[in-house]
Amino acid sequence: GDSVTQMEGPVTLSEEAFLTINCTYTATGYPSLFWYVQYPGEGLQLLLKATKADDKGSNKGFEATYRKETTSFHLEKGSVQVSDSAVYFCALSRGGYQKVTFGIGTKLQVIP
Amino acid sequence: DAGVTQSPTHLIKTRGQQVTLRCSPKSGHDTVSWYQQALGQGPQFIFQYYEEEERQRGNFPDRFSGHQFPNYSSELNVNALLLGDSALYLCASSLAGSQSSYEQYFGPGTRLTVT
Numbered sequence: 001g002d003s004v005t006q007m008e009g010p011v012t013l014s015e016e017a018f019l020t021i022n023c024t025y026t027a028t029g030y031p032s033l034f035w036y037v038q039y040p041g042e043g044l045q046l047l048l049k050a051t052k053a054d055d056k057g058s059n060k061g062f063e064a065t066y067r068k069e070t071t072s073f074h075l076e077k078g079s080v081q082v083s084d085s086a087v088y089f090c091a092l093s094r095g096g097y098q099k100v101t102f103g104i105g106t107k108l109q110v111i112p
Numbered sequence: 113d114a115g116v117t118q119s120p121t122h123l124i125k126t127r128g129q130q131v132t133l134r135c136s137p138k139s140g141h142d143t144v145s146w147y148q149q150a151l152g153q154g155p156q157f158i159f160q161y162y163e164e165e166e167r168q169r170g171n172f173p174d175r176f177s178g179h180q181f182p183n184y185s186s187e188l189n190v191n192a193l194l195l196g197d198s199a200l201y202l203c204a205s206s207l208a209g210s211q212s213s214y215e216q217y218f219g220p221g222t223r224l225t226v227t
């Protein structure tokens with residue numbers, strides 16, 4: 001079945017550091033790929049998406065590129081801020097019924 | 113434009129009891145999905161409702177059931193609660209058949225604690 005593997009956290013970075021959170025997936029066909037963010041005490045928010053190979057999703061300074069050859073969708077940001085502290089989930093959706101399969105989540109803590 | 117709303121925010125139940133959680137989808141959406149998020153884990157798909165029918169189901173026992181109403185709102189029912197049912201229950205809505213039908217909008221969740 002479908003699965004998403006992402007790096008275990010927590011990840012602790014200093015403000016303005018470069019961020020990479022690795023994500024790989026297993027799925028048949030051509031899934032859509034997502035990064036969701038969950039701030040403390042809140043629900044999930046869609047951060048960015050990519051629907052086909054080589055697409056780059058971007059939002060709020062975050063980027064991720066759909067790499068079908070390596071089945072990866074790594075999240076990057078050039079300069080993190082304290083306000084980026086949250087849990088980040090890599091996810092995929094395949095097929096018309098839109099079920100979303102999530103990774104375990106990576107907690108990011110940014111310190112001043 | 114109201115987003116996805118869920119009620120109640122928090123709930124405490126005793127083992128063996130039954131619980132009903134409610135969800136109103138984002139305005140204009142017709143599909144509702146439910147997820148269970150255990151502490152420190154990613155959300156796990158429970159089931160999805162469209163046109164008042166259960167369209168897809170994850171690996172959850174029959175104790176978990178749901179309903180969708182004509183106004184697209186939805187309920188999640190859990191019978192014979194177990195301690196392991198303690199989790200954050202998330203509702204997500206989307207619009208079937210749209211170009212962005214794969215995008216799901218999540219509510220803030222209901223935190224269920226079973227004692």
